Amino acid sequence: MLNLSLAPEKCHFYRSKKFPEHRFPGLLELMKQPNTLLLFPGPGAVDISELPPVGDDVSYNLVLLDGTWGQAKNMFISNPILHLPKKVQINSTIKSKYVIRTQPDDGSLSTLETAAFALSVLEKIPDLFDVLTKPLEALCQFQLNHGACTHHSRSYKIENGLWKKKLSKKAIKRLEEKKNQQTSDGNQQS
Numbered sequence: 252m253l254n255l256s257l258a259p260e261k262c263h264f265y266r267s268k269k270f271p272e273h274r275f276p277g278l279l280e281l282m283k284q285p286n287t288l289l290l291f292p293g294p295g296a297v298d299i300s301e302l303p304p305v306g307d308d309v310s311y312n313l314v315l316l317d318g319t320w321g322q323a324k325n326m327f328i329s330n331p332i333l334h335l336p337k338k339v340q341i342n343s344t345i346k347s348k349y350v351i352r353t354q355p356d357d358g359s360l361s362t363l364e365t366a367a368f369a370l371s372v373l374e375k376i377p378d379l380f381d382v383l384t385k386p387l388e389a390l391c392q393f394q395l396n397h398g399a400c401t402h403h404s405r406s407y408k409i410e411n412g413l414w415k416k417k418l419s420k421k422a423i424k425r426l427e428e429k430k431n432q433q434t435s436d437g438n439q440q441s
Contacts (some may be wrong), residue, residue: 252363252386252387252390253362253363253366253367253383255386256382256383256386265278268322268325268326268329269329269330270330270332270333278332279332279335281312282314282332282333282335282336283335283336284312284336285337286309286310286311286312287311287312287314287335287336287337288302288311288312288313288314288336288337288338288339289314289316289333289336289337289338289339290313290314290315290339290340290341290365290366290369291316291323291327291333291338291339291340292340292341293338293340295338296338296339296340297337297338297339297340298339298340298341298342299339299340299341299368299369299372299373300342300372302339302373304372304373304374304375305373305374305375311373312336313366313369313370313373314333314336315362315365315366316333316362317362320355320359339369341360341365341368341369341372343358343368344358345358345360345364345368345380346358347359347360347361347364347404348364348384348387348388348391349361349363349364349387349391350391350395350401350402351391351394351395351399351400351401351402352402353402353403353404353405353408354402354404354405355404355405355406356404356405356406356407357404357406357407359404361387363383363384363387364380364384364387366383367379367380367382367383367384368380370383371383409422409426410426
């Protein structure tokens with residue numbers, strides 16, 4: 252959808268789990284460029300809204316990892332080339348429009364939504380997010396009209412006792428920490 256929504260030659264795909272230089276000539280040089288940004292949340296990632304917007308003297312190469320959250324994480328970990336660009340992330344309360352898929356949490360966005368949000372911020376065109384995600388909304392609505400159901404995020408299901416699978420110790424610990432933080436925040440407001 253993203254490739255069809257952008258101007259020709261503005262979106263390039265490198266389909267692989269590994270990115271050896273002999274299979275992807277020129278990719279290493281692209282990743283080393285100071286204006287190349289990897290949209291990947293985590294330690295060291297800068298909020299994309301803190302970057303200067305695109306203009307006469309400013310342009311960016313945005314790199315996104317497409318796959319499930321687990322696949323993207325494994326791709327990042329196993330490819331040193333992906334550690335070269337500056338890491339940026341989206342710090343927003345925007346909720347995913349990809350309602351026919353279970354997201355890890357309410358703030359998790361699909362690759363299309365991430366690209367659309369990043370472009371709308373960097374190009375200072377707020378409506379661009381809605382324009383680029385219209386096909387995704389139409390796809391979801393078509394699926395809903397033909398038997399699909401709306402999915403809540405994994406975190407929503409866990410917090411509301413709807414998650415049916417066994418939780419890992421790490422997930423249980425994060426849930427307890429979140430509840431403790433909410434309790435602490437509630438006590439401070441009282």
